[in-house]
Amino acid sequence: MSLPHAILTALLERPSSGLELARRFDRSIGYFWSATHQQIYRELGRLERSGCIRALASERPARGRKKEYEVLAAGRAELTGWVSGREDPKPVRDPLLLRMRAAAVVGTDGLPDELRRHLALHERQLADYADIEARDFSGRPGTAAGTTTGPTAEKTSEKTPEPTEAPTEAPTEADRLRHLVLRAGMDLERLWVDWLTEALRETSAAPAGPDGA
Helix, strand or coil, rough: HHHHHHHHHHHHCCCCEEEHHHHHHHHHHHCCCCCCHHHHHHHHHHHHHCCEECCCCCCCCCCCCCCCCECCCCHHHHHHHHHCCCCCCCCCCCCHHHHHHHHHHHCCCCHHHHHHHHHHHHHHHHHHHHHHHHHHHCCCCCCCCCCCCCHHHHHCCCCCCCCCCCCCCCCCHHHHHHHHHHHHHHHHHHHHHHHHHCCCHHHCCCCCCHCCC
């Protein structure tokens, strides 16, 4: 049931056409809940038929116009109920972990190359997340330009402060929650980077054949 809720979340953040919504998925929500463009369009139709969303009226001619959708009261109520509901954690099902277990009985031939490939992918994803964090969440109260710390702080405090940039506004609850989701993604990528680095050390030290043969 999570794809319709992901779509409702995105549309509450900003009404969008199907194409724009699919592109937004690719840049944000898709990092932790992926969906094909076809799946998104199909789910938009279901949500519209169920009365959770509707197409916005437009003054442009219908021909060639992209329908934009907004969330109705029923859709907001559905999303609110889902957020407050119960759902157990999902078991981890990762083919790479299974392949590592299989390597314990058939040997590690070729596995280090695949581990290095995965490591590069996770490092790249972590770098992408860091770029998003720097772009969207770098400003925080108390970090405005011109703030001085360390040995020179007392000397500068005796003078009339020079004009600096306007204080950064405190993050809203929505900002804090979005940042929390991003930090979860970053922590998971760091976990994979650390684990793959260790796995490469272990597989490099182990004999290539099964059971040390």
